Amino acid sequence: MAGNRAVVYNKPGSVEIRDTDYPDLILRDGPGVNPLNVGRKCEHGVILKVVTTNICGSDQHMVRGRTTAPSGLILGHEITGEVIEVGRDVEFIQKGDFVSVPFNIACGRCRNCKERHTNVCLNVNPDRPGSAYGYVDMGGWVGGQSEYVMVPYADFQLLKFPDKAQAMEKILDLTMLSDIFPTGYHGAVSAGVRPGSTVYVAGAGPVGLAAAHSAQLLGAAVVIVGDLNAERLAQAKSFGCETVNLREHANLAEQIEQILGTPEVDCAIDCVGFEAHGHGKAHGEAPATVLNSIMEVTRAGGRLGIPGLYVTGDPGAVDDDSKIGTLKIRFGLGWAKSHTFVTGQTPVMKYHRDLMMAILSGRAQIAKAVNATKISLEEAPNAYQEFDRGVSRKFVIDPHGLVK
Template identity: 40%
Template structure:
């Protein structure tokens, strides 16, 4: 089968690799029809992780079931399914508590928890930027879709990661009807957090970024765009909230945050959120932070640390939730919102391309080129 193979920093190629196949009785084999390039893929693409050359990316996947193992009871050949990026067993201590983002079975390292398709340090699972994908514990991990699955693939594929991840940010932030919510980062996840905050009834959603195409998308769903290359975002948020600060906020950037001049400043968004959110407010952090970052520019960041404004955070009595999203906690209800026409996460999609066009797409998406807001790949062709 063909797959998007990592060849080294900022280099991928579409190559023939061994076919994915059913290996255990609980496996499901999926013919991938739609798979996304995610902002998290860029950390690996840029060489900022220990992702091994020769592996292939792809944790935002959906497709058609073409084979099931003897131990699969629910999922059937012909089903259209979307797969949570979390590979989870469904029966370990964490999975039983709904924390499929920290599965203990799918992660072979006993000192770690959590697994994902085609992701650094998240187990051996092959990615779905390929023609075929092996799905372990298929009955548990497959979310079946309705008759409109192919027609609305660009919406449903967002259930694999970024829509539930954006929603998780608002869940940790405690966004409630009438709240004023600020979101730092208008990449795909930040835009999904803005959409989620709107779904949850926020009266005012403010989105901080500096890319005009992303800010336009935020405005298209009713959010207030704040360009931090033009104004102080903290002052802008205070202005919008009578000087009190937002009720809650979401961090959707992560450890490669930059200041407007282009210099990396991994603590920038976290500290600005502390300043932007009111006393006793809540912050949900889904932007990726890593335990080690050898490519960082300073010693703290190289060891996965940031100079966090703990004093002000403590003084304001704020609350912080962080970590990867447990996709299965949200994907079923978010699927039903899409099916009912209440949510259309595909508004962020700028390009739908064939798998063969992936190398060029990675270059444009990594460069944050104008108009490259979200890339969807179609292994069978567009």
């Protein structure tokens, strides 16, 4: 039987490459696997040879020690690959298909899946609705920052690319379909972005950049991106965004007014999440900062898209309330302004086919927007360190050296 190598969380601040088991069509016991999922048969699944798999900011939360992720957890929920084995119950996906894997695992059979809420499938995580590969408290499905990975419910979930050669030419764009592009797009759609909108995007990390590019695709008149990191703001500016450096200018409303002539935008997107920092030179961690600031600068009747990650357990939080996800939100302000809030995991399958067509037609340039950077599997530990230092790159792991 072939071997397998994977990126494994070791301890806070440390990941390493380890030899691990070659996957089969059953969920076996291992780090992070929910006991009620152990032994789960997946004849509805496939084995993929991983072509690309990306490092995500959500992975970084675990690697920083900001979750209860166990040592030995195989990381990675952004997966693109070639089908090399199909289960007995797979009818339509075939060996040799080149596919994108939605990061949220969904059965296709429960009420939520049938209503297109594949982000909160009822049948894949015994603890609560919703699941993902290689992530803490998500049922224990093995991650895909590896050479090979098992993907369940293949007929329902997998997005097949129409032409493999064409897909390989655009692989640095298409690899973003598993999470980051749909997540940014979901944030923009949830915020109500439409032609002529003025939009504020909090955070110039990869998700923020994807949200900004998505807002442009949806016809926004002006997209303003705010961050504390000058390098990431320069990346946002490179594809036509206005920017606000919140380390240098603590008052967000004033900066928006300088750009638009008014201190408010039509809609806002939170792409930071629970590790948010305050604004200004002496900033420190203040997890409610982004949510409160986007309520302040979004017009009455506006919408807030919140794809940024918030958790129910954060052992490294700044206070006891934040450790269980309780934040000091000015909800009264949002109520007074009749804001609409949309939160939660992105239902990737709601968007990924349309976004694939936007990429294949040349309409979407997501790899350029997020500065996609190809690395080998061996380079992943160093890439995690660079990402943690705030480098403006979206790292794409190429485990088999297949990407030109």
